[in-house]
Amino acid sequence: MVDTAGGGALAGVRVLDFTRVLAGPFCTMLLGDMGADVIKIENPNGGDESREWGPPWIGEGDLRLSAYYASVNRNKRSLTLNLKKAEGRELARALAAQSHVVVENFKAGGMAEFGLGYDELRALNPALVLCSITGFGQYGPYRERPGYDYVVQAMSGLMSITGPVNGEPYKVGVAVSDVFTGLFAHSAILAALRHAERTGEGQHIDIALLDSQIAALVNVASNYLLSGRNPQRMGNEHPNIVPYQAFSAADQDFILAVGNDRQFRQLCELIGQPALAQDIRFATNPSRVKYRTELAGLLQAQFRERRANEWVEALLAMGIPAGPINTIADILNDPHTEARGLLHQVTLPGGEALRLVGPAAQLSGTPAQVRLPPPALGQHTEALLNELLGLDATQIAACRANNVI
Numbered sequence: 001m002v003d004t005a006g007g008g009a010l011a012g013v014r015v016l017d018f019t020r021v022l023a024g025p026f027c028t029m030l031l032g033d034m035g036a037d038v039i040k041i042e043n044p045n046g047g048d049e050s051r052e053w054g055p056p057w058i059g060e061g062d063l064r065l066s067a068y069y070a071s072v073n074r075n076k077r078s079l080t081l082n083l084k085k086a087e088g089r090e091l092a093r094a095l096a097a098q099s100h101v102v103v104e105n106f107k108a109g110g111m112a113e114f115g116l117g118y119d120e121l122r123a124l125n126p127a128l129v130l131c132s133i134t135g136f137g138q139y140g141p142y143r144e145r146p147g148y149d150y151v152v153q154a155m156s157g158l159m160s161i162t163g164p165v166n167g168e169p170y171k172v173g174v175a176v177s178d179v180f181t182g183l184f185a186h187s188a189i190l191a192a193l194r195h196a197e198r199t200g201e202g203q204h205i206d207i208a209l210l211d212s213q214i215a216a217l218v219n220v221a222s223n224y225l226l227s228g229r230n231p232q233r234m235g236n237e238h239p240n241i242v243p244y245q246a247f248s249a250a251d252q253d254f255i256l257a258v259g260n261d262r263q264f265r266q267l268c269e270l271i272g273q274p275a276l277a278q279d280i281r282f283a284t285n286p287s288r289v290k291y292r293t294e295l296a297g298l299l300q301a302q303f304r305e306r307r308a309n310e311w312v313e314a315l316l317a318m319g320i321p322a323g324p325i326n327t328i329a330d331i332l333n334d335p336h337t338e339a340r341g342l343l344h345q346v347t348l349p350g351g352e353a354l355r356l357v358g359p360a361a362q363l364s365g366t367p368a369q370v371r372l373p374p375p376a377l378g379q380h381t382e383a384l385l386n387e388l389l390g391l392d393a394t395q396i397a398a399c400r401a402n403n404v405i
Helices: 023-033 067-071 086-097 118-124 149-155 176-199 209-215 218-227 261-270 274-278 285-290 292-303 308-317 328-332 335-339 381-389 393-401
Strands: 014-018 037-042 076-080 101-104 129-134 203-208 244-248 253-257 322-324 343-347 353-357
Touching: 014 023, 014 086, 023 037, 023 076, 023 101, 023 129, 023 176, 037 086, 067 353, 076 381, 086 118, 086 381, 101 176, 118 129, 129 176, 149 176, 149 209, 176 203, 176 209, 203 209, 244 292, 253 308, 261 274, 261 285, 261 308, 285 292, 308 322, 381 393
Parallel strands: 014 037, 014 101, 037 076, 101 129, 129 203
Antiparallel strands: 244 253, 253 322, 343 353
C-alpha cells in the first residue's frame, strides 16, 4: 500500500466506485473523506440515477446536481465507462488492476456478468478488496430480489416498531437501512485493507441491506431472542427504560431521558415531588417500566406548567439528559453545530457555492477533509484515463466516438 504520510489516513488508497444512489456512495464518500482517491465509475448515459432525484437542484444544464446526489458524492472524481462495450470493460479491468478497493452495488452476480467478478479481478490484482452491496446478499432465497431501503425497513421488522402505539407502521424519515449498510461496508473495507496490507491477500465482502438492518435492531432483536415476545410499537417510549420519552411542556414537546435511579430521584426533586422516588411503583427502573403509564401521567401534569426550554435547562443543570425536538433548520443553524465545524462549503464546476454536512468523525492526527465537490458527470474522464492508463488525446477521442466513455 502506498505510504500515507502527510495526507489523510487513507491517502494512497485508490477506490474504484461502481455504486449508485445511497448505500454504496455513502460508503465510498466516507473512504474519500479519510483521504482515499475515489474514482466514481458512471454510465455515460445519465450516470448515477440520483443525479435526477430533485428538487432541490443546484447548477444548470449538464452541471445541474440534485441535493440528494450532492449529499453522498463529495471527494470523488467521475469517470464515465460504458460496461456494455468490450472496450469499456477492458478499461475497467485495467483500472481495477491498479486499485486497492472496488465497491459495487449491481444485482447479485452482476459484476461477474461484465467479466468483473471477484475471481476475474483477483487474477489481475491478488490484494484487491471487492465489496459487493446488495439488498439481500450474494446467496440465499432472496438474492435475486431488488433491494430498496423502504422495502428493507419493512421486511427487517423496523417498521413494526416505528410509529404510534395505535397507528400504522412508519418508516424512518431517513433511509437508515442504506446508511447502516454504508457504515458496515466502510468498516469491513478498512478491516480487509488491513488484512491485505499484512498478507498481500484481498477478499470479497458480501454485505446486504437486510443483514445490516437486522444487525442494527440491536437491543430490540435481543429483547425478542431472550423473551420470545414480539416487540411492539411504542411511539416515543423506550421498551426498557422509564421515563425515556417525549413530554409536552406549556409551549412544545421535549425529550426526557432518565437513565438510572439516581437521575430519577433528582427529577423528582426538580418537579417538587420527592416522594415519587420512594414510591414502590417507581423506586427502581424495572418497577417504573411496569408502571410506566401511571408515572407518565404524573410527570406530564407537572411538565405542562413550564416552557420546554425552561425544563431542558433545569434538567441539564441537574445532570439529567434532556433536549428539544428540533427541526432540521434548528439543528443546522445551531451554534453547537457551527462550533463543531460540521457544515462545509465547496465550489461546484459551474461556480456555485454548495453547503454540505461534512465528516462526523474527527481524527486528531489525520483529520477527515472535504477536498473535492460532488463531480459533474464524467468531469474527470479524460484526466483519469491519461493519468492512470496513459491514454493520449487521440485514444480518448476514439473511445468517446465509439461510445465507450
